[in-house]
Amino acid sequence: MPPFTPRRCVIPGPRDKLLSLGPVLNVTLRVPSFVTAPATAEQEVSTLALVDTGASITAISAEVAARLGLQPADKIPVQGAHGVEECSVYSVDFTFDGSQFWVANKWVCGMANPAIGSVGMLVGRDVLSNMYFTYDGCTGECTMEIPSPSHPDRVTSSLAKQLPNNPPQISPSEKKKEKRRKQNELAKKSRKRNR
Numbered sequence: 001m002p003p004f005t006p007r008r009c010v011i012p013g014p015r016d017k018l019l020s021l022g023p024v025l026n027v028t029l030r031v032p033s034f035v036t037a038p039a040t041a042e043q044e045v046s047t048l049a050l051v052d053t054g055a056s057i058t059a060i061s062a063e064v065a066a067r068l069g070l071q072p073a074d075k076i077p078v079q080g081a082h083g084v085e086e087c088s089v090y091s092v093d094f095t096f097d098g099s100q101f102w103v104a105n106k107w108v109c110g111m112a113n114p115a116i117g118s119v120g121m122l123v124g125r126d127v128l129s130n131m132y133f134t135y136d137g138c139t140g141e142c143t144m145e146i147p148s149p150s151h152p153d154r155v156t157s158s159l160a161k162q163l164p165n166n167p168p169q170i171s172p173s174e175k176k177k178e179k180r181r182k183q184n185e186l187a188k189k190s191r192k193r194n195r
Contacts, residue, residue, distance in 0.1 A: 041069025047120030
């Protein structure tokens, strides 16, 4: 196992907890600095996060989004266990408790019904694909670690704000989404003018 680094988060056992719930850890979410939240909204929300390797997109519960006062930036179709449904998309910053890195300006989906009642977030492969994720069933311990910037496996992503003072970066997929959104807006305006 790699030595402790500020980029590492440990999900402690015991083994029976890992077997019954899966890898669950505490997470703190906040509104990104460029988003204006209502004055009545909470500055930060702490909840449980379930690491879900079956989820392609990270998601937060409707309750967490409401507590932060988040407004949907968009809606996208998401394939779930019960078919395709439209989900709201929000931007959040979050950190795993005990780690020293923040995931900045991350696009997440809103989920109506979390997998487990007290879980407010599902951590999907879009986040895990930028980390080492170790699941040790024998000890009941899981770890998530972001490779150091000099490591050959390092992937540039929206996980750029690992340590304080690193500016957020926008991933290529987020750039494509933004470009597509702008093209759709222009097309709508053009259709309105042609009526």
